[in-house]
Amino acid sequence: MALSAEKLTNNQQTVLDLLEKSKEPLKAYAILYDTQKKGIKAPLQVYRALDKLIEIGKVHKIESRNSYMACEHKNCNSSTSTSFLICETCDQVSELKQKNLPSYFAKQSEQADFKYAKHNLEIYGTCKDCTK
Amino acid sequence: MALSAEKLTNNQQTVLDLLEKSKEPLKAYAILYDTQKKGIKAPLQVYRALDKLIEIGKVHKIESRNSYMACEHKNCNSSTSTSFLICETCDQVSELKQKNLPSYFAKQSEQADFKYAKHNLEIYGTCKDCTK
């Protein structure tokens, strides 16, 4: 079955719904707290749902924050490589359009005798709203 | 006092020495274990030393692995931005020369109305030795 058509289970859908409603990335235990009324009772239920959602590209983990966000792109094709813009002022995170990044990084890597497979890029700075 | 001339305390030097000898990034509790004979007894002593070493640019944290490595560059000027090549086969990590990356990312960020300050880039793939 194609990844994009994957049918989600209850727990997976519950976690994804929450992340899609959220304006900011959420931490695992915040997700746990916010989904208790939907029947999720233990950390593992959250982590397992997240694992699956990440695997199919619906959710990304922001490594430096230990937090999770729904992918902003429809039919995300990058279940692996990720690029974020993280506002240090308001903590909002958006995704940078990948476009040429993988090929750019592949070229850079090659110069170091390294075979590129995927990447995670976290850019810190100030978002539009917070610059005003 | 200039950061590059910073004088290290005993604990800081102990942790840095260990990381510089290591061929791979180390985790905090591995550092704790390996420095017990040098008098470091508690996690906080490790984390405090790491915090300082990271601040002055002598050590970098690999966020996706929760591990730490000594900076490979003499007189590292990037206490903030970091770029790694992480081998998925042997777990060795090397640093990618930054050169144009900050300005490249600044330009990319600008197109999304985002003011670049610093970045963390983690590229996964296969190192030279593991390609053979």
Place this chain on the structure above:
DNA sequence: TAAAAAGTGTTATAATATAACATATCAAAT
């Protein structure tokens, strides 16, 4: 040499994530 700043040692605890195991559900291929 006093005051301020930075670091230490220690105990306790918070925050993040996984192991293990028994059971349940679902898809698809006989």
Place this chain on the structure above:
DNA sequence: ATTTGATATGTTATATTATAACACTTTTTA
């Protein structure tokens, strides 16, 4: 339709990563 194999679930316990709080010491600097 029923077996079968893969995937998901619920649960308890525990591992891993990191910080809070506090009393004290050392170093820097004005």
